[in-house]
Amino acid sequence: MNANYRERLKDKKRIVIKIGSSSLIHSETGRLDFRKLEILARELSDLHNQGKDVVLVSSGAIAVGAAALGMKGKPAELEKKQACAAVGQARLMTIYQKLFGEYNQMVAQILMTKNTMVNNTNRRNAQNTFNQLLAEGVIPIVNENDSVSSYEFQKFGDNDTLSSVVAALIGADLLILMSDIDGLFTDDPNSNPDARFIDIVENMDDNMRKLGKSSTGSNVGTGGMATKLTAAIIATAAGADMVIANGNDFHNIHRIVEGKNCGTLFVGNKKEEFFLIDYIEKLL
Secondary structure: OHHHHHHHHHHOOEEEEEEOHHHOEOOOOOOEOHHHHHHHHHHHHHHHHOOOEEEEEEOOHHHHHHHHOOOOOOOOOHHHHHHHHHHHHHHHHHHHHHHHHOOOOOEEEEEEOHHHHHOHHHHHHHHHHHHHHHHOOOEEEEEEOOOOOOOOOOOOOOHHHHHHHHHHHHOOOEEEEEEOOOOEEOOOOOOOOOOOEEOEEOOOOHHHHOOOOOOOOOOOOOOOHHHHHHHHHHHHHOOOEEEEEEOOOOOHHHHHHOOOOOOEEEOOOOOOOOOHHHHHHHHO
16 A cells, blocks of 8 residues: 555645755755755756646745854844844845756745735735746745744744645645655654654544654754644645655655655545635644
């Protein structure tokens, strides 16, 4: 059965890929890893050349801005985070445009807040924008609008959750979360050497949800395993398969789409009563 689930990943047509800050940044300096970014641009451009719709949810704005402004690590003060996001997002998009341009691939920026989704008009406008960009062959690059989001009701809080919301909004059939870990384990493998790797999750029951950890091993990211399992609840209920895989090697993206045994696969199980806003209000 596992082989069948993996095999059907080859036929996915609309794919959302989320990249965390820790997968983009040199941990020693806080600066961008250009070799990895070049691989990412090539991987996603090739997916698009295969006829697939591709959306990239990219973290990194605050980390890039902090490095540019000479700060060590992410600042704690809200106003400094917002300033870093404003500087870093502009730099990050400039770099993405140049790298994707090497493969003649056009990209666009979409910045969202939670209010984008809970407001009916804003949500429809966002959905229409995504669909039109994809119809034009553009890869949308999405991030939370950290330079203006401050209140709890405005923020998703992490891009794991944001990516699952985007996947549900646009009817994606596959969500890939590139993380600083190989996938889901029975316990934190960084602290428990006996933790077992979980290859496939067919049902997001309470036992699976208890495996979530509120911490993350990265000092530049915001999401731990708990946020990834929240993303899995939203994405699978919307009918999308989801894979958590190691972001240290972006070649894992094509391995996943080719149906190879890479990462933890959460099997989509669309719920007829699925209504995205209900999930946002209940889980976020």
